[in-house]
Amino acid sequence: MAATHTSAIFTTHALFELARMPAEDVESIRAEILAAIESEGGIFNKNAVGKFHLLDSLLKEIGRFHSLFAVGSSRLVLKEAVISNGTVLPPGSVVALAPKPLHNNPEFYPDAHVFDPFRFAKRRTGESVTKDVKQSFTALSNDYIVFGVGKHGCPGRFL
Ligand code: HEM
Structure with missing residues (x-):
């Protein structure tokens, strides 16, 4: 249930975005993939996949730009809670995440209205592995909630 529609929608967006991208950008992605496989002795393994930074960035940008759902990760409030802006959530209410406004917030994403396939690859500075890993598609954070966040x-x- 959780795996099928999400992966299908994502792959469809990826195919459309690849089809409308300039050929040289697609070529850069392909060249990086080939170099990564080459660096692993010609073997397509997990290490090689970890070096596909441009493809990773493209997928992450697809998630940011299109967002998968209007509202999701809904939760039923069981016990009264007060969130950081003072809003009281009474028991029985339902709360959810809204990825689109967050993923279009220029505070986090300058030129948010622009689809930049290499936005996240450019954020990898190479200074620290930990910092770079935070730019990867699979990193969960409060400003990227395509995969939800938290537990x-x-x-x-x-x-
Ligand atoms: C691009 C593909 C995918 C996207 C965008 C996606 C997105 C999400 C989101 C937004 C949630 C909800 C998180 C929450 O409630 O806070 C979720 C939960 C979940 N996903 Fe995915 N998903 C993807 C692929 C997959 C795949 C391939 C699998 C399994 C092989 C999977 C398994 C699950 C499971 C089991 C949960 C429930 C986790 C829980 O409630 O603790 N998802 N996913």
């Missing part, structure tokens, strides 16, 4: 963040995202 119930999508466990299938690595697949």
Whole structure:
């Protein structure tokens, strides 16, 4: 239930975006993939996949730009809670995440209205592995919620 429509919608967006991308950008992605496989002795393994930074960035940008759902990750409030802006959530109410406004917030994403396939690859500075890993498609954060966030963040995202 959780794996099929999400992966299908995502792959469809990816095919459309690849089809309308300039040929040289597609070529850069392909060249990086070939170089990564080459660096692993010609073997398409997990290490090689970890070096597909441009493809990873493209997929992450697809998630940011299109967002998969208008509202999701809904939760039923069982016990009264007060969130950081003072809003009281009474028991019985339902709360959910809205990815589109967050993923279009220029505070987090300058030129948010522009589809930039290499937005996240450019954020990898190479200074620190930990910092770079935070730019990857599978990293959960409060400003990228395509896979949800927290304890119930999508466990299938690595697949
Ligand atoms: C691009 C593909 C995918 C996207 C965008 C996606 C997105 C999500 C989102 C938004 C949630 C809800 C998180 C929440 O409630 O806070 C979720 C949950 C989940 N996903 Fe994915 N998903 C994807 C692929 C997959 C795959 C391939 C699998 C399994 C192989 C999977 C398994 C699950 C499971 C089991 C949950 C429930 C986790 C829980 O409630 O603790 N997902 N996913």
